[in-house]
Amino acid sequence: MRLTEQQIDQYRGDGYLVVESLFSQSEVDDLVDALHRDAADPGPHRVLEDDGRLRAIYASHQRSAEFAGLVRSPRLLDPVRQLLTDDVYVYQFKINAKPAFGGGRWAWHQDYIAWKIADNLPHPALVNVGLFIDDVTEFNGPLIFVPGSHRYGQFREDRADQAASEQHLDPDDIALKPAQMTALVHEHGMVSPKAKAGSVVFFHPEIVHGSAPNMSPFPRRLLIATYNDVTNEPRPVGDPRPEYVVGRDTTPLRPLGPALEQVPA
């Protein structure tokens, strides 16, 4: 799938772009089955809530054929290559489960600052792809964006002393200050895309975003594949994060051919 010029302009201007129902419900069901299989194996790549439910899982694309195929799907990879560059690899892959009645709130933050601190990543030359595994509503803790906020660069650079070796960065540590956030929202407002399962949101690594807890009795599982320019590899750090958090394989991904790619229903 190729984005139109208008969609590309929208991404550049707003820092995010929603494509509704890019995957069919039956494709999403297959991914959910694959997720359940992958999540059955314990390991540090699984992050659990206090009550034992899955909070997040990393790097399923390294273990599961379905997710390995997904990150090479032309429906994701073609747009990412349009937005970034031809040669990209998966820098990080995670599924945030945000279970029913849970999943905490995420403070307002920019992803790239975390990666710069933790991974010594030179540039924000990445694209996040968020695939909705569940219908996203106003009640289940949707992502909230400040449109256009990616155009300001980085709001916080004063926390480079900490967290460099932490595996799961706490967004509170890199959160925008209240005054910064107030000024930004006065200028740009907030949006939270709501859409059916199978919809996709492409978003910039410097867009300011957060999310409320999931108030609903339904999970809000969100798959996030972050693609990086292969020339933008992390530089050495004292204690690199494990490969399931930060992918080491920078071989450029190539889109699967049409024969391997299901067509949306």
Add this chain to the structure above:
Amino acid sequence: MRLTEQQIDQYRGDGYLVVESLFSQSEVDDLVDALHRDAADPGPHRVLEDDGRLRAIYASHQRSAEFAGLVRSPRLLDPVRQLLTDDVYVYQFKINAKPAFGGGRWAWHQDYIAWKIADNLPHPALVNVGLFIDDVTEFNGPLIFVPGSHRYGQFREDRADQAASEQHLDPDDIALKPAQMTALVHEHGMVSPKAKAGSVVFFHPEIVHGSAPNMSPFPRRLLIATYNDVTNEPRPVGDPRPEYVVGRDTTPLRPLGPALEQVPA
């Protein structure tokens, strides 16, 4: 102001009723000024956040002419008398501040269970009136209702052993169980009224409701006046809650005459 038959039916069926812009912005501005004056005096009727900001204030109608007038405004009192009975008094008056970036989440609960436990209140013969002091959006922690849930009676009665003497009941103590909530929402869904400052929501003391934290840089102040049937006075309890939490003056309120009542702009 009198409610139409249709509005009354809506309240009876859904358990809540929104009347948009019942008060003008300039009337709301006057109430905000009165709130600031009232909140300047310290005392146990003020509840503060950890950072010192106002979280809630009780019984302003006992101290401030503006709020004493408000609870007697025909725009609030006439509908309440239609929904309840002619002779009502203010059982509880509070303003929840839910400040910017704060204000925590409220678990799914029914108000009446708290009042039954804490105050030995015989019947759910009350009406809540929520007056929006600020514009309510999807981002600043709006009330969320399960429409029609008031028609099931009480979902929790097994916690009567605790909290009876607590001044500020924690909704988590009386929260619906996840399975109850899941079944309810599957049947009835969720709604969260969004409206301008000055809008009013009438809601039933047994409607299941909750709210998410305020993710926005703007406060979400909500005034809640709870009216009770004068024949439904609390029965004696060992350690009654203070009068600023539970009003003792059961003299029936009479609507102010039109000369004392501003007309909405």
